Amino acid sequence: MGSPSEREEDFARTVEVCRAAAFSDLHIFPYSSREGTAAGKQKPLPKEVLRDRAARLEAVRADCRASFWKSQLGREQEVIFEERGEDGMLTGYSRNYLPCLIREAPCGLPVRVRAEEVRPEGAVVSLL
Numbered sequence: 001m002g003s004p005s006e007r008e009e010d011f012a013r014t015v016e017v018c019r020a021a022a023f024s025d026l027h028i029f030p031y032s033s034r035e036g037t038a039a040g041k042q043k044p045l046p047k048e049v050l051r052d053r054a055a056r057l058e059a060v061r062a063d064c065r066a067s068f069w070k071s072q073l074g075r076e077q078e079v080i081f082e083e084r085g086e087d088g089m090l091t092g093y094s095r096n097y098l099p100c101l102i103r104e105a106p107c108g109l110p111v112r113v114r115a116e117e118v119r120p121e122g123a124v125v126s127l128l
Contacts, residue, residue: 001057002031002050004042011053018060024068024097026061028054069123072098072115076128079113081105091122100125 001014018026030050033040072094079100081092089101098115099122105111113125 001028001053002045004031004033004039004044006031006045011056015056015060018057018064022067023064025065026057028057028061030054066118069098069115069118072096072123073118075115077113077115077125078110079105079125080110081107083107085121089124098123102127 001011030053031039031044033042033044077094077096077098077100079092079094081090081100081102084090085101089103090105090107092100094100094113100113100115101119101122101124102113105113105127112128114128115123115125117124
């Protein structure tokens, strides 16, 4: 996102593709120039344009992620819980990168769970 030659129409198409693909998550970072490359010789986009585009993609990311997380409710997953958060919940990720939260479970071992509730930080799951 944000290469020197990226036009508003190009960015709008990126947004369309991201929405249509319904990614489970997005990694957003602005283009960074590299010395000695053709793009490195071009005038960079203004910082305010980069900030605006990043914010717009972040909104797409939030929508995609929320839809994906909700689609996982009721589904069985295999998760390895790795650490306990400040809220006391154990956290881990499923094979499809669903962040999972649970009060008690074995750490470091794969366990079967079911997603029961979606929170801003991930899905609350129960052991099967």
